[in-house]
Amino acid sequence: MRNKLTLIALLAIFQISSIFAQERTVSGTVTIASDGMPLPGVNVLVKGTNQGTVTDMDGEYSIDVTPDAVLVFSSLGFERREIAVNNQTTINVEMVEDLESLGEVVVTALGISREKKSLGYATQEVDGEDMNLTNEQNVLGSLAGRVAGVQVTGSSGASMGGTQKIKIRGVNSISGGDQPLMVVDGTPISNANFSGSSGADFGNLGQDVNPSDIESVNVLKGPAASALYGIRGQYGVIMITTKKGKKGVEDVQVQINSSFSIERAGNFLPKQNMYGAGSSQSFSTLPNGDPYVAISVDESWGPKMDGTPVRQVFSFYPQDPTYGQLTPFVPHPDNIEDYYETGYNLNNGVTVSGGNENTTFRLSLNDTRIEGVEPNTYLNRNNLGLSAALDLSDEITLSTNINYARNDARRPGQGSEYGVAYFNQWFQRNLDMNRLKDYKYADGTFLHWNLRNPSSTTGEITNFNPLYWNNPYFDAYENTSEDTRDRFFGDVALKYQITPEIEISGAIRSDMYTQNIEGRTAFGGKSIPGYSVGKYQNKEFNYELIAQYNKKFEEFSVNGTIGGNIYNRNYTYLSQATVGGLSAPGFYNIDASIDRPSTTSYKLEKQIRSAFGMIYLGYLDTYFVDASIRNDNSSALPEDNNSYWYPSISGSMIFSELIESDFLTFGKLRASYAQAGSDLSPYQTTPAYGVGTVYGNINTLYVPDNLNNPDIEPSFAHSYEAGVDLRFLNN
Structure with a gap:
């Protein structure tokens, strides 16, 4: 054996x-x-x-x-x-x-494919494989440094699904709401964020797109490029095309991918390790003459850390093994670094695709597991994607794209008084982080480093609630913020090829999500214990009908598009929070509120009805002209003044076709003009009472502070653009 x-x-x-x-x-x-x-x-x-x-x-x-x-x-x-x-x-x-790539086909507004060289406005495409090189969890983060004129900024929790904002050509709105529209396979999707100035950063919704499913991303940079999307495209459009199955593939193809990476906190600021806790160069003393560390002071301007035996904060806890003992006053140079852990990112995916003469399909499943560098933080995400197409006849094609994303996360703290943001300014160099890690004694008492001074008569501390700052491990494990989100987005479309030149298509597109947020504030910290819950629900539907004419003659090429769109949005928000504290430690429920809990609710409904048209003319494959117009009717504007227009025109000339040069490979002059408009949030034209707090047993209402304008008009911005695109030396 x-x-x-x-x-x-x-x-x-x-x-x-x-x-x-x-x-x-x-x-x-x-x-x-x-x-x-x-x-x-x-x-x-x-x-x-x-x-x-x-x-x-x-x-x-x-x-x-x-x-x-x-x-x-x-x-x-x-x-x-x-x-x-x-x-x-x-x-x-x-x-x-590959000189032919200069004439590559790109996806433009409304999913219309065009030769890139014919465009009279600025766009830039990024290949899906390039997007996956950085292994970003948010597709917006993958665009950083890859597209000219695009600025991507992320929060400190970006690797944990935190907010990443993108701006095309700088700041375009004084309100900061100048985010481009995201479109996935023709479906506009929300990129709203749930970031707060304090507490956790719950991220923006762009992260729900699975990067592994992306075939390409085309960024439409100017109003002329995105005019056909109306209000929502006024700050540019990010067109995402996902991977599809291929016709004629005899065998079903199965692809499995897996990746693993680790993350470490870095770039720590240099710290001094000569002076410890305190604001003067001498120690305070207890009634028995023992010196003690200035535990009520949250900075390190005190005595030199030269090994002098002193009473440190741990020695004032009767439950601690060092209770009443003197220990050396020495620095812990890596105490901030010691707080952070080694995070990891594990990503597993499987894809099944195939097709025959009449059908194509692609099914993808992706699982992402992230453990953060801050203790007790994680993000789990599951993505399911399905794209399929069926030729019902030689002229009619039925297609669908369905995406589901599930997020479950516990986020790191944000803001000046949360998480570890205070380490660089308000902390003590003599603290041993490994001692703070065991933040809870056997009897349930919490260990904190910043307490009130001991009694001048007994030398003891009886109030162990923190003075200014919690133990960072207490915040990480007791004051938590958790969120879950379920999201569906996609479309069902029908295309009818009437003749080789004429095509009619209709689609129903939707984007729906439900986000639940839960916050806990525990007993034993510096804040009043509490509990809060919030639920966000959003439903967006687009009903779309488009007709296209495409014809190429000997010297001319013509493309015409007309269509209509109805956009409906329904958004609700409901939150509740305890008031005055919790009735019992560890009982996190709205029913545990000591006083009457607060409740906030909000509902929004909005509709935009649109009609649009576009014509494109090309001559000798050298001269190109585009013109488009769109009309929007918004329910958020006054009934008598809710219609507005978006015209645009652009032109380009490939002058490299007119000259012979070994030096100049490709040269294009382009110019464009566009007008973009903007409405406003609903319910801004007429005043409405607000719901106040309950007084006794009476529900109260209050008069709003702002005077609404019943004659308000949409705002307009005019864009003028000119540019030159050059390629040299066959590159």
């Missing part, structure tokens, strides 16, 4: 060793085929995974792979290369220029 076990163990060790032996480092240089020059910035990906790297300034790269891996080399303006590793350790690659 012993010999059998020994043999099994040896075989297991040999198998594990052989698995690790399969891993190898592949390196090489990527050059331009035409001149042999090194090519920096080339994306090198392991096919079917998120693992990858980028070539350096010398065109060199290095990556760890298995022998059966396939490396994918891609760069804008060059043909894509796929090379099997086999048993190679050095793979040098020559990239061939």
Whole structure:
């Protein structure tokens, strides 16, 4: 029996060793085929995974792979290369220029595909594989540094699904609401955020898009580019196209991907480690003559930390092993760093896709597990995506895109008095963070570092509630903020190809979510204990009908589009919070409120009815003109003044078609004009009573402070744009 076990163990060790032996480092240089020059910035990906790297300034790269891996080399303006590793350790690659990519087709407003070179306004496309290189949890974060004129800013909790804001061409609104519209496969989706100035940052809704499902992202930068979306597209549009199944694929394809990464807190500010807690250079003394640390002071301007025996904060707790003892007054240089943990991000996904002559489908499932660098923080997200299309006949196609996202999170604290934001200013260099980690004694007493001074007669402390600051571990484990969100968005569409030139399509598009937020404030801290819950529900529906005409003659090309859209939104919010504290420790329920709990509710309904048209003309594949117009009728505006127009016109000329030059590969002049408008939130035209607090047994109402304007008109902004697009030396 012993010999059998020994043999099994040896075989297991040999198998594990052989698995690790399969891993190898592949390196090489990527050059331009035409001149042999090194090519920096080339994306090198392991096919079917998120693992990858980028070539350096010398065109060199290095990556760890298995022998059966396939490396994918891609760069804008060059043909894509796929090379099997086999048993190679050095793979040098020559990239061939792809001049046809300059005439690539991109997705523009309303999902209309256009040749990129024909556009008279600014757009920029990012490939889905490039988006996944950074392994961002929020698709907006993946655009940072990849699109000119786009600024992405994130909160300190961005890696945990915190808010990330995106601005196209800088600040465009004094209210700060200048966020672009997000559109996924033609469906406008909400990117609202639930961030607060204090407490937790619950993030924005753009994070519900699964990055692994993205085929490409096209950013429409100016009003001329997004005029067909009306009010919602006035600050630009982020067009997201997801991956689809392919026709004619005989076998069902299954793809499994997994990635794991770790995260560590870094970039800590330098700290002094000479002076400890206090505001003077001498210690206070107890009635028995023992010196003690200034525990009521929250800064480190006190005596030198030279090892002098003193009473520290732990020694005043009768439950502590060091109660009544003197311990050396020494620095703990890494006490702030010691608070943070090693976080990780585990992402697993599976995709099933296929099709035949009449159908296509793609089903994806993704599971994300994130443990934060701050204790007791996590984010779990599940994504389910389905896209399918069926040719009912040679002329009629039925298609659908359905996406579901489920979020479950406990977020890190934000703000000046929450979480660990105070570490850099209000903390003591003599504190041992490992001692603070055991923040709760066996009898339930909480350990805090910032207390009131001991009695001048007894030398004892009887009130162990913190003075200014909680123990950070108390905040992390007792004062928690949790949230869950369920979200559906997608569409069902029907397309009828009447003739090769004429197409009619209709779609029902929806975006629905329910967000629940729960906050707990525990007994034993500096704040009044409490409990709060909030529920946000949003439903948006778009009913769309579009007709298109597309014809190319010998020298001319024509594309015309007319259509209509009805947008309905229904939003409700309900929150409740305890008042005056909780009736019992650990009983987190609205019924535990000592006083009458507060309740806040809000309901919003809004409708926009729209009609639009667009025409595009091209001549000799060199001269192009676009014109569009849209009319919106908003229920938020006065009934007699709720209609407004959005005209736009743009033109471009590919002047490189008119000259022969080995130096200039591509040159385009473009100019555009557009008018964009904006309405306002509902219920702003007429005054309405507000619901006040209950007085005795009487419900009260109050008169609003603001005077509404029944004759208010929509605001308009005019945009003028001109530009030159140039490509040189076949690049």
